[in-house]
Amino acid sequence: xxxxxxxxxxxxxxxxxxxxxxxxxxxxxxxxxxxxxxxxxxxxxxxxxxxxxxxxxxxxxxxxxxxxxxxxxxxxxxxxxxxxxxxxxxxxxxxxxxxxxxxxxxxxxxxxxxxxxxxxxxxxxxxxxxxxxxxxxxxxxxxxxxxxxxxxxxxxxxxxxxxxxxxxxxxxxxxxxxxxxxxxxxxxxxxxxxxxxxxxxxxxxxxxxxxxxxxxxxxxxxxxxxxxxxxxxxxxxxxxxxxxxxxxx
Amino acid sequence: xxxxxxxxxxxxxxxxxxxxxxxxxxxxxxxxxxxxxxxxxxxxxxxxxxxxxxxxxxxxxxxxxxxxxxxxxxxxxxxxxxxxxxxxxxxxxxxxxxxxxxxxxxxxxxxxxxxxxxxxxxxxxxxxxxxxxxxxxxxxxxxxxxxxxxxxxxxxxxxxxxxxxxxxxxxxxxxxxxxxxxxxxxxxxxxxxxxxxxxxxxxxxxxxxxxxxxxxxxxxxxxxxxxxxxxxxxxxxxxxxxxxxxxxxxxxxxxxxxxxxxxxxxxxxxxxxxxxxxxxxxxxxxxxxxxxxxxxxxxxxxxxxxxxxxxxxxxxxxxxxxxxxxxxxxxxxxxxxxxxxxxxxxxxxxxxxxxxxxxxxxxxxxxxxxxxxxxxxxxxxxxxxxxxxxxxxxxxxxxxxxxxxxxxxxxxxxxxxxxxxxxxxxxxxxxx
Numbered sequence: 001x002x003x004x005x006x007x008x009x010x011x012x013x014x015x016x017x018x019x020x021x022x023x024x025x026x027x028x029x030x031x032x033x034x035x036x037x038x039x040x041x042x043x044x045x046x047x048x049x050x051x052x053x054x055x056x057x058x059x060x061x062x063x064x065x066x067x068x069x070x071x072x073x074x075x076x077x078x079x080x081x082x083x084x085x086x087x088x089x090x091x092x093x094x095x096x097x098x099x100x101x102x103x104x105x106x107x108x109x110x111x112x113x114x115x116x117x118x119x120x121x122x123x124x125x126x127x128x129x130x131x132x133x134x135x136x137x138x139x140x141x142x143x144x145x146x147x148x149x150x151x152x153x154x155x156x157x158x159x160x161x162x163x164x165x166x167x168x169x170x171x172x173x174x175x176x177x178x179x180x181x182x183x184x185x186x187x188x189x190x191x192x193x194x195x196x197x198x199x200x201x202x203x204x205x206x207x208x209x210x211x212x213x214x215x216x217x218x219x220x221x222x223x224x225x226x227x228x229x230x231x232x233x234x235x236x237x238x239x240x241x242x243x244x245x246x247x248x249x
Numbered sequence: 250x251x252x253x254x255x256x257x258x259x260x261x262x263x264x265x266x267x268x269x270x271x272x273x274x275x276x277x278x279x280x281x282x283x284x285x286x287x288x289x290x291x292x293x294x295x296x297x298x299x300x301x302x303x304x305x306x307x308x309x310x311x312x313x314x315x316x317x318x319x320x321x322x323x324x325x326x327x328x329x330x331x332x333x334x335x336x337x338x339x340x341x342x343x344x345x346x347x348x349x350x351x352x353x354x355x356x357x358x359x360x361x362x363x364x365x366x367x368x369x370x371x372x373x374x375x376x377x378x379x380x381x382x383x384x385x386x387x388x389x390x391x392x393x394x395x396x397x398x399x400x401x402x403x404x405x406x407x408x409x410x411x412x413x414x415x416x417x418x419x420x421x422x423x424x425x426x427x428x429x430x431x432x433x434x435x436x437x438x439x440x441x442x443x444x445x446x447x448x449x450x451x452x453x454x455x456x457x458x459x460x461x462x463x464x465x466x467x468x469x470x471x472x473x474x475x476x477x478x479x480x481x482x483x484x485x486x487x488x489x490x491x492x493x494x495x496x497x498x499x500x501x502x503x504x505x506x507x508x509x510x511x512x513x514x515x516x517x518x519x520x521x522x523x524x525x526x527x528x529x530x531x532x533x534x535x536x537x538x539x540x541x542x543x544x545x546x547x548x549x550x551x552x553x554x555x556x557x558x559x560x561x562x563x564x565x566x567x568x569x570x571x572x573x574x575x576x577x578x579x580x581x582x583x584x585x586x587x588x589x590x591x592x593x594x595x596x597x598x599x600x601x602x603x604x605x606x607x608x609x610x611x612x613x614x615x616x617x618x619x620x621x622x623x624x625x626x627x628x629x630x631x632x633x634x635x636x637x638x639x640x641x642x643x644x645x646x647x648x649x650x651x652x653x654x655x656x657x658x659x660x661x662x663x664x665x666x667x668x669x670x671x672x673x674x675x676x677x678x679x680x681x
Binding site for chain 2: 051072073074077078082083085089090091092093094098101102103105106107110111112113114115116117118119121160161163164
C-alpha cells in the first residue's frame, strides 16, 4: 500500500539558514502520527512544507503516491489533505454555521457557483449540521466565530479541518493553551473524528502524544532523529538525550 | 433585508415569520420607489431621486468589493465611467444604425462595459488583496482617467460623448423625455440590481467571498483559490458599477472624464463607508445621505467639501460600522426591551453635541468668509450671525469649548447606560 504521506530528502533554507535538512518521513494510511521535538525544531515548518504553505528548497512530498510539493495549498487540499493551524484561524466575522458550511462547499462540488442559493442545498445543510453535531457546537451555530471561547474556537478549527472530507488530516498543536479538562475533551474529539483517516499531529503535551499516536517522529534541528511506536520512542537513547530527557524528569 | 453575514434557517414557524418580514422590507422599498415621485413631484426632487437611485446602485456594487470581499478600491469609478461611455456609444450606434433596441435595455450595455474592463484588468489586480490591491486600483484609476483625455475618438476629450435618449426606439410609448419616465427607468434598474446583488451574497461564491475577506489564508485550506474568488467578485462589482454608469449616461445624456476620475471613486468609497459595509443596506443609507448632502450643502455653503471631510472623520472615529452599524447596534437592546433605558441619556447628550456642531459650523463659516473676502451673514437655524462681529467669534468659541466639555461628560453617561442595557440584553440571550 502506498504511504499516505511520503517526505523524501526535503530541505528548506531561508537565505543561508537551513531550517529543515534531509527530512525523510513516511506515514501509512490510517496511521495516527505525531511529530514532536523541542521548540524551534521545525515542526510547524514541516507542517507548512507538507500542506503547501511554503515550498521546499529541494526534495519532494508525496500524497497517496502523487507528488504534491510545488502545488498551491488549495490544490493540495482538493487532493484530500486538510490542516489546522497553531494560532486559531477561523472566519471571525462569520457564524459558526457559516464557518463549517464554507468548508463543506468545495467538497460538495459547488465551487464558485453564483447561480445557486447557498441556503437551499440539502446535502450542504445536512453535512454542516452533522459536523456541528460532531464538534458539539450546534447550540452555538448562530454565534460569530470571533465571539466563541478559546476552546470552542479550537473545536471549530478542527471541525473546519475535517469538514471537506479529507483523508489526511494535519493538526498543529490542537490542544495548545487548553485546560486539562478541555484537553481531554479535545483528544476524544480528535480520536473520534479522525477514525478511518490518516492523522498527523504536532503537539507539546506528551500525554496527548502518547495517548493518541500509533507512531511518533522526533524532530531536532530540522532533522528526524527517530521514528517509531511510542514504546520505541520512549526507549530510544537519542530521543531521551535530545528531547525527553529535558522534559520527563 | 437581513444582515449580509447571518442567514440560517431556524425552526419552521420562525422561518416563516422571518420570510414574511424579509419580503415585506423589499416590497415596502418598491412601494416607496413607486410612490415617491407622486408625493414630491417637482422637477428638482425628481432629479434628486434619480441621482440617489444611481448612487445606490453604484455604492452597492462597491460594497461587493469592500464589505463582502474585503477589497479596498480607490478606482471603482473606472467601471462606472466606462459603463457610462459604453452606454453613450451604444445609444448613438442604435440611433445611427436604426437598431430596434429601446432605451430600457441600455443600462445592460453599461454593465457589460464595466464588466469587460473588469475581466481585462481584474485578474492582475486581484492577485493580492490589501495595500497592493488598493495601490493598483489607484494606479488603474489614474491611468484610465488620463487616457480619457488622450483618446479623443473614444472618450471625446474634455467635452465627453453626448447622446440623445429620446432618439431611441420607444417602449410602451414612453419617450423618456420627461424626468419622471427616467426616474422610473432608474427605479426599475435599482430594484433589479439590488435584488441581484443581494442574491449574490447568498450564493456559494458570496459566502466564500466573506471567508476570503475574513481569512484568505484559511480559505486555501478548504479548497478555494482566494485569487479566483477576488477576481469573480471584482467582475461582479465592475458589472453593477457599469449599470450605474449606464443609468447616469441616460440621465445626463453625456459621459465625460469626470465619471471615471478619482473624485467619483472617492465619493463611492465615502458613501459606502458612511452607510456601513457590514450590512447589505448600509451602502443604500450612505448613498442616500451623501447624495442628499452633496445636493443640499452646495446650495447652503461654499465649503461643503470640508463638511464632508468632517462627517467622514467623525464616522471613522466614532462609528466605524457606519450608520448601519449604529442602527443595528440597537437591535439586541430593542429585542430585549432595554432600549428605553438608554434613550434619556441620548436626549441629554444630544443638546451639547448639537451646540458643539453649531460652534464648529460658526468657526468654519467665519474663517471661510474671512479668507474669501465675503461679508454676508451666517444663517444658522434662522439666526443671522455677522461674521465680522466679535460677538459671533465669542459665541463660536463658547459653543465649541463648552459643547465639547459637556458632550464628553454626557456621552460617558450614555456609555454607562449602554453597558448596563447591553449586559441585561446579553443575559436575556440577545447577542450583538
